Amino acid sequence: MSRKFIAAVLAASLAITTFSAAPARADGKDALKLIGAAGALYLLGNSIAQARERAEDERKKDKRKKEEKARQEAHAKQWRERHENRRDERHDARRTDPPRVVGPAFGQRRDAQYVLPARCMMRIEGGGSRYAFDRDCMTNAGVRTSRLPDACEMYVRDGGRKERAFDGACLRRNGYGLEAVRQSGPNLPRPYRRQY
Known part of the structure; x- marks a missing residue:
């Protein structure tokens, strides 16, 4: 490489480091503000994540309830189809209603x-x-x-x-x-x- 190019890069880097060194200094108050802001962001992110988890849990719970209700209704319908037709075939001496006319x-x-x-x-x-x-x-x-x-x-x-x-x-x-x-x-x- 040429000496002129290396010298230009070195001069530019020294100039940039001298200008940015003064504003980068932070005192104790600025550090506390930075730590407080980071803590607030962490708490905000954590509460958002918990809210999403609760919403997901509620959605799953509602889905399970709907599935259980549908399963119970299907079971009840199946039971009625099986047993209601046999109600007249029972041999029960204590009838709940008068006998039906058969013809x-x-x-x-x-x-x-x-x-x-x-x-x-x-x-x-x-x-x-x-x-x-x-x-x-x-x-x-x-x-x-x-x-x-x-x-x-x-x-x-x-x-x-x-x-x-x-x-x-x-x-x-x-x-x-x-x-x-x-x-x-x-x-x-x-x-x-x-x-x-």
Whole structure:
């Protein structure tokens, strides 16, 4: 290399070092400011990182909850599909509702959904209804009277005593029918009077 080039580079480097040496001096206050600023930046960065981690954890937690809920709903749907169809096949003496009509062989109306025992039917006089069903008799026959329509419930008098009964016409309108009677005529008890 040429001597002139080396001398120029050396002169430039000496000139730069002399100019930058004076402002580079820092006293104690400047050092504290620098350390404080670095600490503040560290704390800010740390809090941002923690906030991101919390947000990510919440997102994962919500995702797990949604997956668990979907899994439970799928399981419940699968269980219902398996077991609801077998509800009528159970051999349970204590039925929760009156037995369903299985065909037109039972007589009465073809669209009747439920069958009521014929031995509980009674003839009443007055009040516009011709037949009623004794509540105590139906309870003893295994019919859950609490599931019958409330609008069909009425009181009848047997002498001075009031008894609860269900209006036959109202029950028929609500889909209830009479079981098949194998006798020549219906087995009807003595007449009752309906209370007004």
